[in-house]
Structure formats: C-alpha cells, structure tokens
Amino acid sequence: MNEPLLSVRDLSVVYEPRGGDPVPAVTGATFELQQGDFVGLVGESGSGKSTLGFALTGLSKPPARVSAGSILFNGVDIAGLSLADLRVQRHGGFAMVLQSGMNALNPVRSIRNHFYDIFAAHGHVSRADREERAKVLVGKVELPSSVLDRFAGELSGGMRQRVSIALALSLEPKLMIFDEPTTALDVLVQHAVMNTIRELQAAEKFTAVLISHDLGMVLEVTERVMVMHEGLIVEDNTAAAILAAPQHPYTQMLLSHYGDPRAEVVEVPGLAVRGTARNVSSRVASREGRAAREAIVVSGVSKVYPPPRRGEKPVQAVSNVSFTLEPGASMALVGASGSGKSTIAKMITGVERPTSGTIRFGDLQVDTIKRRSLKRLHTEVQMVFQDPYAALNPLHTVEYILMRPILNFSQRRGQDARRRMLELLDTVGLTPVEQFAARLPHQLSGGQRQRVVIARALASDPQVIIADEPVSMLDVSLRAGLLALLDSLRETWGVSMLYITHDLLSARLVTDQIMVLNHGAVVEEGATASVLRNPQDDYTIRLLEAIPHPQTDR
Amino acid sequence: MTPSTPDPQGTHAVMVRRKQADVAPATSALRVVWRAVATIWSVPKARVGVALLGFFVLLAVFAPLIAPYDPSDNSFGRSEDFSAAHWMGTTAAGQDVLSQIIHGASTSVFVGFVAGLLSTIIAVTIGLTWGYLRNITGDVINFVVNLFLVIPALPLMIVIAAYLQNGGIGMIIFVVVITGWAWGARVLRSQTQSLRSRDFVTAAVFSGDGPARIVFREILPNMTSLIVGSFFGAATAAILAEAGLEFLGLGDSTTISWGTMLFWAQNSNALLTGQWILLFAPGLCISLLATSLSLINFGVDGLSNPRLREGANR
Numbered sequence: 006m007n008e009p010l011l012s013v014r015d016l017s018v019v020y021e022p023r024g025g026d027p028v029p030a031v032t033g034a035t036f037e038l039q040q041g042d043f044v045g046l047v048g049e050s051g052s053g054k055s056t057l058g059f060a061l062t063g064l065s066k067p068p069a070r071v072s073a074g075s076i077l078f079n080g081v082d083i084a085g086l087s088l089a090d091l092r093v094q095r096h097g098g099f100a101m102v103l104q105s106g107m108n109a110l111n112p113v114r115s116i117r118n119h120f121y122d123i124f125a126a127h128g129h130v131s132r133a134d135r136e137e138r139a140k141v142l143v144g145k146v147e148l149p150s151s152v153l154d155r156f157a158g159e160l161s162g163g164m165r166q167r168v169s170i171a172l173a174l175s176l177e178p179k180l181m182i183f184d185e186p187t188t189a190l191d192v193l194v195q196h197a198v199m200n201t202i203r204e205l206q207a208a209e210k211f212t213a214v215l216i217s218h219d220l221g222m223v224l225e226v227t228e229r230v231m232v233m234h235e236g237l238i239v240e241d242n243t244a245a246a247i248l249a250a251p252q253h254p255y256t257q258m259l260l261s262h263y264g265d266p267r268a269e270v271v272e273v274p275g276l277a278v279r280g281t282a283r284n285v286s287s288r289v290a291s292r293e294g295r296a297a298r299e300a301i302v303v304s305g306v307s308k309v310y311p312p313p314r315r316g317e318k319p320v321q322a323v324s325n326v327s328f329t330l331e332p333g334a335s336m337a338l339v340g341a342s343g344s345g346k347s348t349i350a351k352m353i354t355g356v357e358r359p360t361s362g363t364i365r366f367g368d369l370q371v372d373t374i375k376r377r378s379l380k381r382l383h384t385e386v387q388m389v390f391q392d393p394y395a396a397l398n399p400l401h402t403v404e405y406i407l408m409r410p411i412l413n414f415s416q417r418r419g420q421d422a423r424r425r426m427l428e429l430l431d432t433v434g435l436t437p438v439e440q441f442a443a444r445l446p447h448q449l450s451g452g453q454r455q456r457v458v459i460a461r462a463l464a465s466d467p468q469v470i471i472a473d474e475p476v477s478m479l480d481v482s483l484r485a486g487l488l489a490l491l492d493s494l495r496e497t498w499g500v501s502m503l504y505i506t507h508d509l510l511s512a513r514l515v516t517d518q519i520m521v522l523n524h525g526a527v528v529e530e531g532a533t534a535s536v537l538r539n540p541q542d543d544y545t546i547r548l549l550e551a552i553p554h555p556q557t558d559r
Numbered sequence: 560m561t562p563s564t565p566d567p568q569g570t571h572a573v574m575v576r577r578k579q580a581d582v583a584p585a586t587s588a589l590r591v592v593w594r595a596v597a598t599i600w601s602v603p604k605a606r607v608g609v610a611l612l613g614f615f616v617l618l619a620v621f622a623p624l625i626a627p628y629d630p631s632d633n634s635f636g637r638s639e640d641f642s643a644a645h646w647m648g649t650t651a652a653g654q655d656v657l658s659q660i661i662h663g664a665s666t667s668v669f670v671g672f673v674a675g676l677l678s679t680i681i682a683v684t685i686g687l688t689w690g691y692l693r694n695i696t697g698d699v700i701n702f703v704v705n706l707f708l709v710i711p712a713l714p715l716m717i718v719i720a721a722y723l724q725n726g727g728i729g730m731i732i733f734v735v736v737i738t739g740w741a742w743g744a745r746v747l748r749s750q751t752q753s754l755r756s757r758d759f760v761t762a763a764v765f766s767g768d769g770p771a772r773i774v775f776r777e778i779l780p781n782m783t784s785l786i787v788g789s790f791f792g793a794a795t796a797a798i799l800a801e802a803g804l805e806f807l808g809l810g811d812s813t814t815i816s817w818g819t820m821l822f823w824a825q826n827s828n829a830l831l832t833g834q835w836i837l838l839f840a841p842g843l844c845i846s847l848l849a850t851s852l853s854l855i856n857f858g859v860d861g862l863s864n865p866r867l868r869e870g871a872n873r
Contacts, residue, residue, distance in 0.1 A: 354765070356761070380767050383764075383765050383766075383767055384767070387765060388761075388762075388765050390758045390761070390762060391758075392758060395757055395758040395759060396758040396759055396762050397759055397762075398759040398763075398777050398780075398781070399781070400780045400781060401776075401777075406766075409763065409766040409767070409768055410765075410766040410767055413766060413767030413768065414767050458762075461762065461766065462765075464766075465766075465767070
C-alpha cells in the first residue's frame with residue numbers, strides 16, 4: 006500500500022460552550038483512508054459523527070475545538086492550517102456535502118452563477134471553458150444542462166442536493182465528505198440520489214466518507230464502515246464483515262433493528278412477532294371496557310388547494326379517497342412526501358375541510374364540523390405528532406402539558422386529575438412518575454418526549470389515535486420501543502390507530518391494514534402482510550425497493 | 560426601533576436545550592428571572608446600561624433627599640453662575656439648576672416606565688390577537704395598525720397634545736402611548752404568526768384549550784425577550800417624546816422635568832447669556848437615560864438567542 010490519503014491520529018474534539026463545562030464529542034479517533042476508498046461513518050444522534058466530519062474538512066467552529074491529535078491530509082496537518090491556507094486546500098483537496106446542502110444555494114442567483122463563482126474564486130477554469138465545464142458537472146449528477154438557467158426555488162429538493170454535490174465536485178476534490186446527504190429527502194428520491202453518489206464515486210475515484218445514522222443504507226453503499234458510539238469509533242471493518250459478524254454489542258444492536266418488510270415473519274427487538282396469520286377479528290372481539298365503538302368512515306374525499314402562484318394549476322392533494330377505519334383496527338397510510346397522507350390526517354381531525362366527499366365519525370359530520378363540536382371530536386380523535394422537539398412547549402412542565410387535556414375533557418379536578426396524570430405517565434413508562442411530572446421538555450430525551458406526546462394523546466381517553474410519523478425523528482434504537490408501546494397501548498386500551506408513515510417496515514410491525522397513496526390517490530390497499538409481501542402496484546414496489554436491504558444485497 | 564431577533568426559539572435554541580438535558584431539576588419562576596438578569600449582566604454593554612439606569616432610578620427615587628433645594632423655590636438670585644451654593648447656577652427665574660436636574664429625573668423615569676409599560680401592554684394584546692386570528696377581525700386590526708404606522712408620530716403627537724392643552728404628565732403619557740404602540744404590535748404579530756404554526760400550538764388545540772389560553776399561555780411565554788426588548792424600546796421612545804413635547808411647550812410648563820428645563824432655557828436665551836449648562840445638563844441626562852435603555856437591549860437579545868451568546872467571544 007502506498008501513502009494513505011488521509012491519516013487521522015488520536016483525534017479528539019471538545020465542545021466548550023461559554024459558561025458551561027467542556028463536553029468531549031470525539032475521543033481518540035484513529036484511522037486511515039486510502040485513495041479511492043468509500044467509507045461509511047455510522048452512529049446515532051450525539052455520537053460525534055458529524056463533529057468528526059467537520060473536523061476532517063477543517064470546518065470546526067467554536068465552541069467546537071480540536072483538542073488533541075492530528076489530521077494528515079496528503080502529509081499536511083489540517084488541524085493547524087490557517088483559514089487562508091485551508092481555502093486554497095479546497096481545490097483538489099476536500100469538499101463536504103451537507104444534509105441541508107439543498108438550502109445552501111443562493112435563491113437569487115442562477116445555478117450557472119453558482120458554478121461561475123467557484124471557478125472565479127479558484128481560477129482553475131478559464132473563462133471560455135466555464136460553460137462547458139458547468140454542463141459536464143451537472144451531467145455527472147444526472148441533471149440536464151437546462152438547470153443551469155434556473156434558480157434554486159425552481160428545483161426540487163433532490164435536484165438541489167444534486168446541484169450541491171456537483172458544486173462540491175467542481176473543485177475536483179480528492180476527499181468528499183457526505184454528511185447525511187439524503188436524510189432530508191423523500192424516500193424514493195433518497196434512493197436515487199444515493200445511487201448517483203455511488204456511481205460517481207466509482208467513476209471519479211475520489212475518496213468518500215458517508216456520514217449517516219442509517220446503518221442499513223451505509224452497509225448497502227459503502228465498502229468499509231466505521232461505527233461511532235458516544236464519541237468513540239467502536240468498530241471499523243469491511244461492510245461484509247460487519248454484516249456477517251458484528252463485533253461490538255452496539256453494532257449488533259443497531260443491526261438487529263433492520264428487517265425486511267417483505268419477509269414472512271418480521272421481528273425486531275421488543276416487538277411481537279408479526280407473521281402472516283394474524284386473526285384480526287378475534288382480537289377485536291376480545292376487547293372490553295373502553296374499546297373504540299365508532300368507525301371513521303371516509304368516502305370519496307378530495308382536497309384541492311388553490312394554485313400556489315397565479316397562472317398555475319390548483320394542487321390536487323387528495324383525490325377520491327374512501328376507507329373505513331373500523332373500531333379497534335390499526336391501519337397504515339403509506340406514501341412518499343406529497344402523497345397526501347398528512348392532508349388526510351388533517352381532514353379527519355377537522356383541521357382542514359375536504360373540497361368534496363364526506364367524513365363521518367359516529368354521529369359527527371367531520372367534513373362540515375363547527376368550531377363548537379371540534380372539541381367533542383378531539384375528545385375522541387387525538388394526534389401523536391411527528392417531531393417530539395416541536396410538539397411540546399419548551400416552557401411548560403410535563404405536568405402542565407398533561408393536565409390540560411384532562412381538565413378540558415374530563416370531569417376530574419384537583420387531586421383526582423393529578424392522579425390521572427401520574428397514571429398516564431406510568432402507562433407510557435415514564436417512571437418515577439413524580440420526577441417526570443416536574444420536568445421541562447428540555448430535560449427529557451427525544452424518546453421520553455415522544456412518550457409524553459403519546460400520554461397527552463391518551464389523556465382524553467380517545468377512541469382513535471392518529472400517529473403522524475411518530476418515530477421518524479428518533480434514533481433507530483428508540484423506534485422499536487416506542488412502536489411496541491403504541492402497539493400495546495392500542496391493544497390494552499382498545500383504541501383504533503391510523504398510522505401515517507413512509508417507513509414500510511414499521512407499518513408492517515404495528516398495523517393490520519395498509520393503504521398506499523400516490524399523488525393523493527389510493528393505489529393499493531389490503532392486509533398489511535399480504536400487500537407488502539405481494540405488492541401489485543408499481544409504486545408500492547418502488548417504495549419497497551427504496552428500503553436498504555443489507556442482507557439481501559450481499 | 561427594537562432590534563428584533565428573527566427566530567428566538569429556533570432550532571439552534573432547541574439543540575442547545577437538548578445539550579443541557581441534565582441540568583438542575585426544578586426551575587422556579589424566580590430562578591428564570593435570576594437567570595435572565597445574569598444573562599443581561601454578562602454582556603458588557605448591557606452592564607454599562609444597567610449601571611446607568613440604576614443611577615437614574617436612584618436619583619429619581621431619592622430626589623427629595625439628594626437635591627440641595629426645593630426645585631421650584633425661586634428665591635435665589637436670577638441667572639447666577641456656578642458657585643459653591645449653586646453648583647450649576649440658577650435659572651432665569653431664580654431656581655437651583657442642580658435640584659431641578661435631580662427632580663427632573665423622576666419625571667423622565669416615571670414617564671418612561673409607565674408609558675413604555677402601557678404601550679407594551681397594548682402592543683402585546685393587539686399584536687398577539689392579530690397574529691393568531693385569521694378572520695375578519697384580523698383584517699380590521701391590520702387596517703387600524705397600518706393607519707397608526709403611516710401617520711408620522713411627531714406631528715400626530717403635537718396635534719393631540721395641542722388639542723388636550725396643558726394636561727400635565729398624564730396627558731403626555733396618553734399621547735406617547737397612543738402614538739407608540741403600533742410598531743411593537745407589528746413585530747409581535749409576525750413572531751406570533753411564526754409560532755402559531757408550531758406543533759405545540761396545534762397540540763394545545765387538540766388538548767381542548769381555547770384561543771385566549773393558547774395565545775397567552777402557549778405563545779406569549781415563548782417571546783418574552785421580544786416583549787422585554789419592545790418594552791425598553793418603547794420606554795426610550797417615551798422618554799424622548801416626553802422631553803420633545805415639553806421642550807415645544809406642549810406640556811404643563813410648571814412641572815419640573817428635563818423637557819421643561821430645556822423649554823425655559825430656550826425661552827430665556829440661556830446660550831446668549833452664557834449659561835450653556837442650562838441646555839447642556841438636561842440634554843445630556845435625556846440622552847444618557849435613553850442610551851442606558853438601548854444598551855440594556857443588547858443584553859436582552861442574548862436572552863433567547865443563544866447563538867449571540869456563543870458567538871460573542873469570537
């Protein structure tokens with residue numbers, strides 16, 4: 006082997022916030038990258054993977070500081086370089102593509118100008134060749150050269166991310182760092198962009214580091230994987246070796262959370278086995294007590310939004326969707342972003358009104374509901390939100406947050422209401438309850454926050470829970486626990502659940518019925534297991550293929 | 560006016576909170592106030608402002624004890640120069656200038672705080688309602704606020720003040736509040752609109768809370784720093800407006816305040832007689848008081864925008 010392109014020795018990075026104690030983010034990272042390597046860097050949130058990525062490209066900003074170790078890139082220590090030297094290094098050196106790279110484009114300059122700016126700054130492309138070079142670069146990321154004339158606002162998220170990859174490529178970097186390049190994109194687009202990155206890397210032979218929280222995707226794409234946990238690189242091996250025999254317990258745990266929704270039996274830790282033979286009717290019959298009594302009947306519902314700009318066509322968000330959510334049933338609403346699944350949730354909860362069609366819940370006519378009856382609807386139909394960081398007011402204690410629905414929807418007052426609040430906390434597994442009741446949201450982890458959100462949804466003793474991507478913002482290792490909680494609550498409390506997601510694996514795990522939406526229309530529906538095992542519609546098949554399958558690919 | 564922070568509770572704030580996940584367990588209201596004061600104090604500019612403001616407030620509160628003479632006692636010699644008995648000389652009417660300056664502080668501080676508070680209360684009530692409502696009421700408020708924003712404030716103040724004729728301090732506060740609330744309302748409205756679409760507000764609707772509770776218990780606490788900032792801005796504007804109106808002779812010219820001192824100094828041609836201190840001292844006090852409030856506002860920015868705190872030492 007010749008000289009490594011990048012050699013990192015004993016690298017440590019600390020965060021030194023003003024007026025706070027220093028927090029080590031990366032400790033003693035040591036590894037080498039050869040020219041042409043494609044390496045994945047995997048870890049959950051807070052594992053230090055992005056901090057490491059920033060340090061590698063010399064982008065560490067206060068309060069982060071490289072406290073020890075060296076980063077030798079082509080024999081030069083980056084950690085000690087001045088800003089001006091670093092800027093020169095960026096040509097033919099290293100580049101980074103960020104998670105929000107698609108938002109890094111200047112909205113008032115055309116894409117062509119973005120390329121020209123870089124060419125002008127580094128002067129490595131002569132004025133006459135610029136047009137040609139820019140065309141070649143956008144061609145590399147599979148975009149037509151016509152995008153050069155357009156502005157960031159006119160491109161989709163996937164196209165913008167491709168443009169930012171092309172911009173990073175324009176300096177012919179030897180090392181490219183992709184920091185969650187597809188996380189903010191839609192599932193199908195994610196898959197396509199990832200393929201582009203993989204092909205580019207193979208064709209251009211640059212060294213690439215792919216930072217991601219998704220072990221499955223990284224295993225599928227890269228040759229070598231480093232797993233980070235709490236600032237330490239706990240495992241560094243080839244993808245095949247990690248897949249076959251993960252050494253570190255943390256890696257084993259991460260791997261165990263992947264499954265194929267198409268398999269006959271799907272199982273992840275903490276969740277009951279979901280085979281094909283699940284008898285729905287018998288489970289409904291066995292319910293007692295608070296069980297859901299009324300069905301939500303959606304028939305022929307459409308929603309058209311007025312055109313976003315003058316002269317454009319109105320947006321058809323949902324077209325002619327009909328379904329019935331039986332009492333006690335659990336149904337998945339699946340589709341890529343923009344497929345209308347959240348709009349349906351909004352219409353069922355009375356937040357939006359359908360343009361045509363009817364929605365009934367018991368004796369409530371939801372599509373024409375008055376403000377006064379909205380409160381009655383919300384006693385019975387509750388919502389679990391996607392983002393636990395946004396769904397809790399940062400200034401209220403858990404006790405306040407949970408007491409509101411109890412006081413508003415039930416006759417309980419004083420000690421009785423408080424007892425109920427503590428009961429709810431106990432139900433969602435936040436014990437000791439008194440301690441959690443006194444906490445503010447920022448003193449809770451993401452998973453704990455989402456449990457509070459679930460407890461709040463249960464507070465009014467609803468018949469129906471609408472869960473809008475309840476686990477998509479959480480780390481993989483937390484997802485199973487929350488899904489198991491939702492599933493068992495549904496069974497013991499007897500509520501019906503509409504589970505909205507783009508993640509087919511979780512849909513397989515917690516639902517019995519499934520509906521696949523594409524551009525606002527239902528393309529496929531039926532029992533979850535049979536639909537996912539034998540998909541008929543082309544769109545469903547594409548959704549299934551977009552899921553990384555480390556096991557089946559190798 | 561107020562240097563507004565675009566997104567005080569933005570994602571960055573959330574991330575920083577996440578990092579503090581295991582700090583002190585209980586957070587009482589007193590503690591929050593204490594932390595706010597500590598944050599303001601940690602900004603050097605704001606520290607100067609707090610010290611200056613503290614000086615003027617002490618002057619205002621203890622004026623009768625500190626001032627050597629009764630400010631309206633005109634038994635001294637007229638237009639006297641500096642002397643051991645009268646450090647700043649006497650006015651054309653034979654009053655002690657130093658005593659007037661000290662007593663004038665209480666008028667300015669009083670008007671500043673009361674008018675600032677009242678216009679902030681109006682701005683908060685209107686701004687939040689306006690921002691939260693999406694119906695016809697919102698449009699009506701929109702019209703009224705725009706009306707107040709397009710009319711130039713000083714002429715409007717002069718017209719109202721002239722119409723109310725020598726109403727004293729109460730009148731001045733009224734005029735300042737009437738002309739001063741619209742900007743704050745506009746700023747708070749846009750912040751309310753951005754908070755309105757947050758998940759936790761939707762969640763409160765699902766919890767069965769009514770609009771009033773959502774606005775004042777869920778949204779309002781999340782823009783404390785903006786409100787505090789708008790209060791200091793309004794107070795500054797009120798102090799300047801009060802001095803301006805009195806200088807123009809639109810207030811009650813028998814009250815003792817920095818504005819009326821300027822008015823009388825101008826009337827008695829103090830500059831021509833060489834008594835520059837009569838114009839200089841009240842003018843300096845007005846600008847120092849206004850400056851102290853503006854300086855404090857630098858610290859308020861840091862209250863809910865941690866980014867400003869982190870970047871401060873770069």
